[in-house]
Amino acid sequence: MATDKLWGGRFSGRTDTTVEAFTASEHFDRRLAEYDIAGSRAHALMLKSCGIISEADCNTIIDGLETISQEIADDRFVWSAALEDVHMNIEARLTEIAGEPGKKLHTARSRNDQVATDMRLFTRDAIDQLQADLTALQYALVDLAEAEADSVMPGMTHMQSAQPVTCGHHLLAWNAMLERDWQRFGDCRKRVNLSPLGVAALAGTGFPVDRNMTAATLGFEGVCSNSLDAVSDRDFILEFCGAVALMMVHLSRMAEELVLWASQHFGFVDLGDPFCTGSSIMPQKKNPDVAELVRGRSGRAVGNLTALLVLMKGQPLAYNRDNQEDKQPLFDSFDNAHACLGVLAAMVPNMIFDRERMRNAASRGHATATDLADYLVRGGLAFRDAHELVGTAVHLAESSGRELDALSLEELRGVSDRINEDVFEILTLEGSLHSRNHIGGTAPDQVRLAAAQARQVLAER
Ligand code: ARG
Numbered sequence: 001m002a003t004d005k006l007w008g009g010r011f012s013g014r015t016d017t018t019v020e021a022f023t024a025s026e027h028f029d030r031r032l033a034e035y036d037i038a039g040s041r042a043h044a045l046m047l048k049s050c051g052i053i054s055e056a057d058c059n060t061i062i063d064g065l066e067t068i069s070q071e072i073a074d075d076r077f078v079w080s081a082a083l084e085d086v087h088m089n090i091e092a093r094l095t096e097i098a099g100e101p102g103k104k105l106h107t108a109r110s111r112n113d114q115v116a117t118d119m120r121l122f123t124r125d126a127i128d129q130l131q132a133d134l135t136a137l138q139y140a141l142v143d144l145a146e147a148e149a150d151s152v153m154p155g156m157t158h159m160q161s162a163q164p165v166t167c168g169h170h171l172l173a174w175n176a177m178l179e180r181d182w183q184r185f186g187d188c189r190k191r192v193n194l195s196p197l198g199v200a201a202l203a204g205t206g207f208p209v210d211r212n213m214t215a216a217t218l219g220f221e222g223v224c225s226n227s228l229d230a231v232s233d234r235d236f237i238l239e240f241c242g243a244v245a246l247m248m249v250h251l252s253r254m255a256e257e258l259v260l261w262a263s264q265h266f267g268f269v270d271l272g273d274p275f276c277t278g279s280s281i282m283p284q285k286k287n288p289d290v291a292e293l294v295r296g297r298s299g300r301a302v303g304n305l306t307a308l309l310v311l312m313k314g315q316p317l318a319y320n321r322d323n324q325e326d327k328q329p330l331f332d333s334f335d336n337a338h339a340c341l342g343v344l345a346a347m348v349p350n351m352i353f354d355r356e357r358m359r360n361a362a363s364r365g366h367a368t369a370t371d372l373a374d375y376l377v378r379g380g381l382a383f384r385d386a387h388e389l390v391g392t393a394v395h396l397a398e399s400s401g402r403e404l405d406a407l408s409l410e411e412l413r414g415v416s417d418r419i420n421e422d423v424f425e426i427l428t429l430e431g432s433l434h435s436r437n438h439i440g441g442t443a444p445d446q447v448r449l450a451a452a453q454a455r456q457v458l459a460e461r
Helices: 017-023 026-049 054-073 086-098 100-104 111-147 167-192 211-217 225-230 234-262 289-313 321-350 355-362 369-378 385-397 409-415 423-426 427-436 445-460
Strands: 150-155 160-165
Touching: 026 054, 026 086, 026 111, 026 211, 026 321, 054 086, 054 100, 054 369, 086 100, 086 111, 086 160, 111 167, 111 234, 111 321, 111 445, 150 167, 150 355, 150 427, 160 355, 160 427, 167 234, 167 445, 234 289, 234 321, 289 321, 369 385, 369 423, 369 427, 385 409, 409 423, 423 427, 427 445
Parallel strands: none
Antiparallel strands: 150 160
8 A cells, every 4th residue: 555544545646745735624623523433433333233343343442432532532632634534533543542443443334424424413412502502592681671671762663763662572572583593493403313324425335234223322313314315415504504694693683783772872771891892092982892793793604604505506416525615614603603692691681771761762753653643543534544644743743843742732633633632641652552562562561471471482492
């Protein structure tokens, strides 16, 4: 053998050093080591139970893998780029430790089903972690929503004051987005949690393997049904990164609102000194960098998804080396999402809302105009006509620099004689809020109910 490669038999020339460096992935896929070892252990046990290797060989392999696992945990393992990837680094070391039996581990297996298995195990753990992170953030939001169930703030459309809402209601809208994200990860997990192991390179193996056995050992719910698809399918990574990208878009939208709310112009929220940073030149600054970075990092999540979609687009069946490129986007999407969820979950309980500022903002912009139109409808007008009349009332208020609720009863009766003294109840912020008392509405009572239900959902996970 003219080369020292595990696949060197048919080669007579050595690998060019630039090629060796270019093709190596061990510097990033070593992160899969614990999954690779778990997969190898399951594979060895199956080979033994199917009579493909002896019990003694199996035991030697298992012991060797245990030693390697310890070496890696203690940072004593010597990684080699010449051995390309995590799989061959571990296998070569196993043979060093275990001798001949180590060379038998790769019977009825290929790196193609091996790496697909590792990636599924990694992604399954990543989902479990992000779901736990989401739950922590959701609890924080629900707690805060309950505390702010009565606080009024301007609800906006087109970034213009639209109707008053409760701050708690707004926070529960964020929770609703995250709730879908949590569910989306759960949906994705079903398709992640299938075992490709045992299909070998692409066509299956001539050895009498038991794929259900390795699947069960590794906690998979079943096996991938087609060998060609099993080694080439990366949908589970795309789905996961898709779910991450969408979740990051949600976090980015929240972050954007926090940046606005924390500005002097809004002044709705103080994000807390421990969660802000200063400026090196402007002494007065207290910047919402955490929120800005979350917003900024969502770009990476979208970029990773795009990279993966394009990675898969031109690939014929079955395995192609392109797939080695699936790892960094996946790892980055996970790390990034984990970090963003963690910092937000820490920040949310520290946020202090300025209820006075929010109320003042809500009372500007004729936010109860729709309530006045509804009032006229209850008095017998068609909504479209009521809308028209209230428009003239707003015009009247606007032209004299006042809010709608500052118009006198006479002025209002000039708009419609169906208006009576009781109109002022519905023109108040509280009147408007409390009237929207149905499922999904902004009334404080509904917010308390919705928060309790949301907490129940979290507790039942
Ligand atoms: N490092 C490779 C990857 O991540 C492992 C599979 C290599 N398979 C092969 N036939 N070269 O995809």
